[in-house]
Amino acid sequence: MSPSICFVSIVSKLNLVVLLLSVISFPSCLSDRVTEFALTKKEESDLKEQNKKEAVTVEDEEEELDPEDLEVFYPTHQWQTVRLGQALPAGLHVQLNLQTGERLARLPSNENEKTDEKDPSKNKRLGPIDLDPSSFTTQELKKALAKMKESTKADTLEQKAHQEDVRRRFRSIEKLKEEFRELNMQLETDFEIMSKLINRFNSTTSTLEEKIAALYDLEYYVHQVDNAKDLLSLGGLQLLINGLNSTEPLLKEYASFVLGAALSSNPRVQVAAVDGGALQKLLVVLATDQSLAVKKKALFALSSML
Template sequence: MMFGRPKAGPSSHLKNVVILVVFSLHFVDILTDKSLSALTVVDNPESTVEDEEVHLDGEGDTEDLEVVQPTLLWQTLKPGQAVPIGSHVRLNLQTGQREVRLGEEQLKYLGDKHREVEDNGKAPLFSTQELKNALKKLKEGVEPETTEQEETAKESVRSQFRPIEELKKDMAQLDILVETDSQIMARLVAQFNGSSASLEERLKVLLDLEYLVHQVDNAQNLASMGGLKLVIESLNSTDHRMQENAAFVLGSALSSNPVVQVEAVDSGALQKLLTMLATPHPMAVKKKVLFALAALLRHFPFAQNHFLKLGGLHVLGELFRGTGGEVLRVRVVTMVYDMIMEKELNSQTGLDIIPDTAHQERLHQYSQISLLPLLAEQGWCGLVPELLESPEHDWREKALRALLAMLRPCRGHFQHDRGLTDVLGALRGQYQELVVMETSLGEEGGYFGEILDLLNTLVLRLK
């Protein structure tokens, strides 16, 4: 975008001429003052090495110095000659002589017709009579005459720029187009809820919302404007892509956001998510639904209690046992482990901090959760050890942590499970070798060493 160029005033040309008059008067000052010039040391006349300010002192009184009038071209300075202030002086290393031409500041004030190089290679300067006439016209207020060619050139320059009024209108329009996140979400919700919106448009709206709701404030604004209920209702869609995207948006909005968690429970999200996990759906849908369920239950004891009352632990057990659900097993076990550790950590923290009403209420809600007994009753003591048979180190690590967390209700079952004893013994031997290899590579206390510590701790506690 190019901005308009302001018009030159009627007397701008005369002002430029007056500046040149003042500049010309500097020539007289050379008779009383020493001149400062830029000295350029060159290896040849075409290449410049370095610039530095120097004093060109005459070989006698300044009144006896001959003042050289610089031009656009380089000319040789003779001994005893001086130059006007602002001229460009250099030392030619091939000839050993100093050379001078007009400086940059001087060139700025020269008119186009005075900067053209004549056939003889020299640029003419303003004559004394020209300067006097220009000064006289300036005093009389006479506007300088312009030729038809100059007017055409001015019009050509004006045509290259847009008027400032048009630019202001464009800027105002840009201000209108700037939207806040809240305005964008309101527009997306309206587009999603529109009767004319196609399936592809709704899918795109859900993806755009998922990007926005990662911010806590945006997720809360989505809930306050009714968008969260639309997302939850979309879980009932018959299109699997719509279900997957809706669960993705819901999980992102619920993550570490208590306000949205409460709104989701009140809107019936917990029941819908459990129903989707308990009924046949593509694996991609179940992954996103499990993600949303974990986000809803995390650090929310009220929702965890309702989850257990609605048979959520049984739903997860069936999901663990289901054919083709191997990729979901580690997620299910991780969710169970997180719920166990949340209650344990909150109970321990309550002994050290200053009690308040909110914390007391949280402790009360966690006390109503009977997760460990239900795990033993519903066969989880035999389910979790199956994860140790996986070749994935990450899966084994999560299974070992879950087994240690479930040790109190499952100790008897673990001690009498010969298969678990054999697996633990084989894994200890395998990870001892991996730790030796890890140590030889200079990685003491590495990942394999951590898994070996978990194995040793579990074996020791089962004795």
């Protein structure tokens, strides 16, 4: 046998051996891959179950923290803070902290407290109230209604008497308006009134009483500075100075009285009075024999001038 043939036969044998080895090792590799695939699927199934459990737990927690449940207040016998938006069941004791604005609520400590709140007989403001319909007879109800009607009539009569008293003591608005209109029609200024009084005092037809009354009214107006200046412009100041020479003591007294009122704190009228000779005439009145009332008024006019 030639060497080349031997080499070929050896190579063919080696190839056969390699082929056999590969056939033998392939199932083991395949089984290893299948086992790997099976383990992966098992792990994925375990993860899915775990995720489902976690989802169920989250849903349970969400159900426990339902917003509607947060709006319910569960009272106890201890004071608890009432959160914003919570509804309180009826019959609880509730108090408010005015400093913090916090509301507290609790159950009544005993059943008597709860019944006392609904018992009208323990309400001091309303007094005892009997709600039993059988406790009131028809006659009692009629008497109560009659008393109500009588009290209503008495109140009506009292109100009418009060209205009549008001009408008798006070004038109506229509009458007041009418009187105001008449006052506006007859309204006179101080200047016009003083002019009339001076004319009455200077009139030869006026009696002594009318002249004294005119001087008495004139003294009321000349206290004001502007009215005293108007007295000067009307010529009344010189008439008063001339009245100091009258033979009637009352005219001298009231002329000095009006003159002193006009001269008080009024420099313009004071200068005019000195120029008109009031100083000499007042000194003559004080130096001559006159009554005490005349000298008092003359001294008052002199002191107002100086």
